Amino acid sequence: MGASSPPYFRKQDYPPPVYHFPPPAHPAHSLIFSDMNLKDLCSAYNKKYRSASPETVLADLASVADNGMTFSSSFGLEDQVITDMIFSAGLQVEIFTLDTGRLFPETYSTLQATIERYGKPVKVYFPDTSTVEELVTLKGPLSFYESKDNRMECCRIRKVIPLRRALIGKKIWITGLRAGQSENRKNLSLFIWDDTYKIIKYNPLLHWSLQEVQMYISSRNVPYNPLHDRGFPSIGCQPCTRAVNEGEDFRAGRWWWENNSSKECGLHLTAR
Numbered sequence: 001m002g003a004s005s006p007p008y009f010r011k012q013d014y015p016p017p018v019y020h021f022p023p024p025a026h027p028a029h030s031l032i033f034s035d036m037n038l039k040d041l042c043s044a045y046n047k048k049y050r051s052a053s054p055e056t057v058l059a060d061l062a063s064v065a066d067n068g069m070t071f072s073s074s075f076g077l078e079d080q081v082i083t084d085m086i087f088s089a090g091l092q093v094e095i096f097t098l099d100t101g102r103l104f105p106e107t108y109s110t111l112q113a114t115i116e117r118y119g120k121p122v123k124v125y126f127p128d129t130s131t132v133e134e135l136v137t138l139k140g141p142l143s144f145y146e147s148k149d150n151r152m153e154c155c156r157i158r159k160v161i162p163l164r165r166a167l168i169g170k171k172i173w174i175t176g177l178r179a180g181q182s183e184n185r186k187n188l189s190l191f192i193w194d195d196t197y198k199i200i201k202y203n204p205l206l207h208w209s210l211q212e213v214q215m216y217i218s219s220r221n222v223p224y225n226p227l228h229d230r231g232f233p234s235i236g237c238q239p240c241t242r243a244v245n246e247g248e249d250f251r252a253g254r255w256w257w258e259n260n261s262s263k264e265c266g267l268h269l270t271a272r
């Protein structure tokens, strides 16, 4: 089942780029949350920050968000870039992860390496114990292979419901989505109104290429999941993720047995 392609991530391929830390000073913030509703802020932010660097935008928004910004990380390459930007600049942004209980050992190692590297906590959300117990008791530990409904049920219990808890009281949800990751994501905007969770979604690396992400990781010596070097461009739960072969789509290794799936788990289903 493993990929036969060359290592997915080879540090030696990339020249050292120049990055500027801490982020440059930014002008006084003119679009305060209380000035208009959050939905209107999305289009305002898309205009205001069209050409700004992620570091600038993150610092700008964190300075006015009053702890209302949160970042969901699954420790993929893009997530590790954003984590480095947030922790290195000391921004007031919570970083959280959803521990489904089915993650790869390498993912836990990456969490540990991240905590040690930055000396800062990553908040962990678990699914509800009794609901997971009931699911596994009634349907077994591998029910997600039997049907898409079963798979969505498992994702809902282990990911979506904990995500709802993580977003309570937050105004801006930062994600590691990139336009180049899949067809579903190529027309996204930098800022999106998420009507499901009633929150502004900010995708700082939306227009970054994979090579730019890799260069950042390499130049800053950011810890990353070693599975990326073994053919796993997108890493989720262990039983639902496989390595991809050369030429396969970025998300091809996720729920690969579902031929017509949109390859999303319910976390990122909202509009552009």
Ligand code: SF4
Pocket (backbone or CB within 6 Å): 100, 102, 144, 151, 152, 154, 155, 156, 158, 159, 236, 237, 239, 240, 265
């Ligand atoms: S990715 Fe698989 S194991 Fe993880 S929550 Fe979804 S169905 Fe369950």
